[in-house]
Amino acid sequence: MIENYRPNWMDEELDAVQDMTRRFVAEHITPKQEKWYEQGYTDREVWLKAGELGILAPDISAEYGGSGGHFGHEAVIGHELCVSGDSSWRTCKQIHVIAAHYIERYGTEQQKQRWLPGICSGELIAGMGMTEPDGGTDLQNMRTKAIRDGDNYRISGSKTFITNGSTADILILATKTDPSQKAKGVSLFIFETKTPGFSVSKRLKKIGLHGSDTAELFFDDCVVPADRLLGEVEGKGFYQMMQDLTYERALTGVNCAAVMEHALNVSAEYAHERKMFGGKLIDLQNTRFVLAEVKTQATIARVFVDFTVEQMIKGNMTSDLASMSKWWMSDTHSEVINRCLQLFGGHGYILEYPIARMYVDARIESIYAGANEVLKDLIGRNI
Structure with missing residues (x-):
């Protein structure tokens, strides 16, 4: 999306995680989308395979069965799932790893030893x-x-x-x-x-x-x-939830930015292929204007989200920043997908097309991990 762009937080290890995740998605996620879409849940085998590769709970400590990484590892994996068009397992995995973090952060040593290895291996779904x-x-x-x-x-x-x-x-x-x-x-x-x-x-x-x-x-x-x-x-539960919502909101921002990138990619591909008025859809100035604006929004989102990932890795993330990322990313990604769908015309209303599924999938993002209206109020109270 941005030529020769490489976030400051990426390194060779994360490059390797990205490549491995990309291969995993191509082999175990993308071919199963239609099956999972029809049955309404993901098969347990994908959890076990992800656990075997160490990408199920990458930022859980190695002593408890995780890969011993940091938030950047989870961000890379989340990004790859979203840019692939996965609309099934990525949400399930996000909740799974969030549950693991609650146990690692707040659990007793006995609780960590008892539950985390199974969560990290995929033997337990959380x-x-x-x-x-x-x-x-x-x-x-x-x-x-x-x-x-x-x-x-x-x-x-x-x-x-x-x-x-x-x-x-x-x-x-x-x-x-x-x-x-x-x-x-x-x-x-x-x-x-x-x-x-x-x-x-x-x-x-x-x-x-x-x-x-x-x-x-x-x-x-x-x-x-x-x-x-x-x-x-x-009596510590509410405090624990408020602390860990920062992680969930930051990760939601990562996912929304990646979905924007995916929406841009599929829309640009369609515009170059779709014949219209003796030419192609991309030949129309309005199409180029829309794609130019969407690319700009997606680029801003990626730079913003890379900043939040960097703050998470450094331990400098604040509740305000996570909330800003979550509400802005989710609202903007819904706007981007809506504009992209319009380029598809009637095809955009058919669920066989990825943009249609992105459109209906997008609506939940401004609701979960804290409704955007609540997040704006929380941010406003600290101004």
Whole structure:
């Protein structure tokens, strides 16, 4: 997109990760898109293969089964998945690695040793159980309860819009251990989905991201050992979620910038091939204007996102910067895809064309990881 452009944070090791990921995607992701799109979830074999190659949890410490890398490794992998047109596994993987970070950052040594190796190898699929039917971004007012009962907790409630919900082996589950409190009453658990009383209502039918697994979950008096409490300390869950949302928002920005690049590529290719008015679509000045503007937006996005990756690697990322990246990238990428789709005319409305799938997939980006309106308010409060 930018000739001879190489981000400052890239190095030879990351070049190798990029090449390996590109080959992995070509062999194991792209050929499966239609199958996953129809069945509504990804097959477990892709998780195991990614774990075998070390690209499933690249920035988890090697002592716990990860590759011992940093955020740049995850950014490279996310970028390659998005520019390939993957609309299935990339979202599932993002949630999986976020769950791993919760355990590594806040878990006890015993919890890390017990759960992280399986997450990194792909033997365990992880999800995040945060959102509830009566509230999404308003996490401190959740209703799912975890009541202490001797050496156990009894968990009851429900969650919805949960990525990996019907395929996950474990969840980082947000609960209220003290219903009388708001933020201070929230606690997180490492929850095994084989626990009696747990059930998956159904896979939800979404307007986009059809190949990723999203489900509604129910917890009916599930008995969970007290050592599943993340960090084994009550009341820290809301703080933990707010801290780790910075990671999720930064990664969302990376993905949105990469999807913009993919939208530009497929649109430019179509414009050079599509015959119109005795010539080709690219011969029309309006087409060139649109593609020029889209290329400029995508280039700005890439430079911005490379700055955020650099800050993440250096440990200088702030909540404000992650929030700015997430809201601007997601809004801009929706605008870019909308303008690109217009160039396709009626073909852009047909799901056989990648731009159509990008269009419906894009809508969720401004909603999850914190609705953009909330992020703007958070940024504004610090001005």
